[in-house]
Amino acid sequence: MMAASGVARAQDAPVPGTAVPEKTGRQIYSYLCSHCHGFNMVNPGTSSYDLRRFPVDQQERFVTSVMNGKNTMPAWGGELTADELDKLWDYIRSRGKS
Numbered sequence: 417m418m419a420a421s422g423v424a425r426a427q428d429a430p431v432p433g434t435a436v437p438e439k440t441g442r443q444i445y446s447y448l449c450s451h452c453h454g455f456n457m458v459n460p461g462t463s464s465y466d467l468r469r470f471p472v473d474q475q476e477r478f479v480t481s482v483m484n485g486k487n488t489m490p491a492w493g494g495e496l497t498a499d500e501l502d503k504l505w506d507y508i509r510s511r512g513k514s
């Protein structure tokens with residue numbers, strides 16, 4: 417229910433003894449990137465860069481652009497941990513298949 421969003425509910429609490437699943441690259445992408453770059457990296461036809469064409473041998477460029485932003489793309493440095501950035505890179509490198 418929308419009205420309950422943002423409110424911590426008992427059923428959202430981790431069950432003792434079970435590991436809290438970490439977010440995958442795909443999930444991080446869906447949450448932070450897909451509204452501009454398209455669901456499953458399929459570019460929605462807006463002006464955003466088509467990530468399926470990002471050169472897979474340019475990880476450093478990826479990190480710099482994502483952490484610092486580029487032109488109209490916001491900077492994500494404050495949002496992402498190094499681990500999440502690695503997972504995103506794996507996802508983008510896989511062309512959305514991982």
Ligand code: HEC
Nearest residue numbers: 448449452463464465477478481482486487488489492504
């Ligand atoms: C508000 C819309 C928006 C969101 C959200 C967004 N981007 Fe972008 N992104 C853009 C635009 C626009 C460009 C093209 C920038 C340019 O070259 O002018 C771009 C470009 C890029 C590029 C190419 C940069 C380069 O070096 O050419 C990468 C990589 C990228 N985005 C990754 C991501 C990732 C990963 C996320 C999620 C963490 C994300 N973007 C979220 C709008 C967005």
